[in-house]
Amino acid sequence: xxxxxxxxxxxxxxxxxxxxxxxxxxxxxxxxxxxxxxxxxxxxxxxxxxxxxxxxxxxxxxxxxxxxxxxxxxxxxxxxxxxxxxxxxxxxxxxxxxxxxxxxxxxxxxxxxxxxxxxxxxxxxxxxxxxxxxxxxxxxxxxxxxxxxxxxxxxxxxxxxxxxxxxxxxxxxxxxxxxxxxxxxxxxxxxxxxxxxxxxxxx
Numbered sequence: 001x002x003x004x005x006x007x008x009x010x011x012x013x014x015x016x017x018x019x020x021x022x023x024x025x026x027x028x029x030x031x032x033x034x035x036x037x038x039x040x041x042x043x044x045x046x047x048x049x050x051x052x053x054x055x056x057x058x059x060x061x062x063x064x065x066x067x068x069x070x071x072x073x074x075x076x077x078x079x080x081x082x083x084x085x086x087x088x089x090x091x092x093x094x095x096x097x098x099x100x101x102x103x104x105x106x107x108x109x110x111x112x113x114x115x116x117x118x119x120x121x122x123x124x125x126x127x128x129x130x131x132x133x134x135x136x137x138x139x140x141x142x143x144x145x146x147x148x149x150x151x152x153x154x155x156x157x158x159x160x161x162x163x164x165x166x167x168x169x170x171x172x173x174x175x176x177x178x179x180x181x182x183x184x185x186x187x188x189x190x191x192x193x194x195x196x197x198x199x200x201x202x203x
Contacts, residue, residue, distance in 0.1 A: 007028070008025050008026050008028050009025065010023040010024060010025045011024055011025065011026065011074070011135075012024040012131070012134075012135045012138070014131045014134060014135075016127050016130065016131065019078070019123070019124075019127040020078045020079040021078070021079055022076065022077070022078050022127075022128065022131045023076070023077045024074040024075075024076055024086060024131075024135060025074060025075050025077065026066075026072065026073070026074055026075075027062050027065070027066065027073040027074060027075055027085070029059050029062040029063045029066055030059065032062070032075055033055055033056075033058045033059035033062060034055055035082060036058050036062065036085060037053065037054075037055040037058040039085065039112060039114050039115065040053065040058065040112065041053065042115060044115065045112060047149070047150040047152065047153040047156070048112055049183055049184060049186060065087070070089060070090040070093040070094070071087070071088070071089040071090070071093070071094070072087065072088050072089070073085065073086075073087045074086045074087070074088075076128065076131075078128075082114060083113065083114050083116075083128070084111065084112060084113045084114055084128055085110075085111070085112040085114070086109070086110070086111055086112075086132055087109065087110040087111075088107055088108065088109050088110075088136060089107070089108040089109075089110075090106075090107070090108070091106040091107065091108045091146050092106070094108055095173050095174050095176055095183075096108055096146065096148050096171075096173060096188075096190075098173075098174055099148075099171035099172070099173060099188075099190070100168065100169070100171065100190055103143065103144060104143065105141055105142055105143025105144055106143065106144050106146050107136050107139075107142045107144070107145055107146065108145075108146045108147070108148070109132065109136065109145055109146070109147050110147075111128070111129075111132065111147075113125060113128070125159060126159075126162070126163070129159070129163050130201070130202050133145065133163070133193065133198045133201060133202050134202055136198075137195055137198050137199075142195065143194065143195055144192055144193065144194050144195070145165075145192070145193040145194075145198065146190065146191070146192055147160055147165065147190075147191050147193075148171070148173065148186075148188040148189065148190050148191075149188065149189055149191070150186055150187060150188060150189075151170055151187045151188060151189045152187065157189050157191070160191040161191075163193070163201055164193055164197050164198070164200065164201035165191035165192060165193045165197075166191065166192050166193070166197070167189060167190070167191050168189070168190035168191060168192055169189075169190055170187065170188070170189050170190075171187075171188050171189075171190060172185055172186070172187055172188070173185060173186045173187075173188050
């Protein structure tokens, strides 16, 4: 899993015992679009909602995210290898904010694990979740982490429960149709993790 070298520096580095060193580096759209495109257009990533996107559209979408102050995208590396895409956003400035009563300090998150070769590694996603939760709550303004997996993605919903998230209502996220990005409406299951619950989950 490689792409053109990025000049951007990690915003978070965490050593996970028995797993490795995980770094989060802001996505560089021109350098990372080809890799992200390969990931999001695979059948395994169908719930990401970008299965028909061209590489050019993927770059445009992440250029749009890159311009914003409310949305952020990160390439995730484990011991230098790109393994996942992690995104955070201000819930009040996202379509999810139309579906529930947003509270101050709500931080939304999306996670896409990249394809791997060989047998699945036990604890892989859980270890990454520990890093993501630690990163989100390293910001003192963060009070609650909000995720909205597709209701049909039962593996993701179960992962959230195992990680300590409390399931909320089922909602339908409205479509987004902008010059830079189109996202279809999506049936989603909200789930929430407060700062105290996060401390228990990562402790």
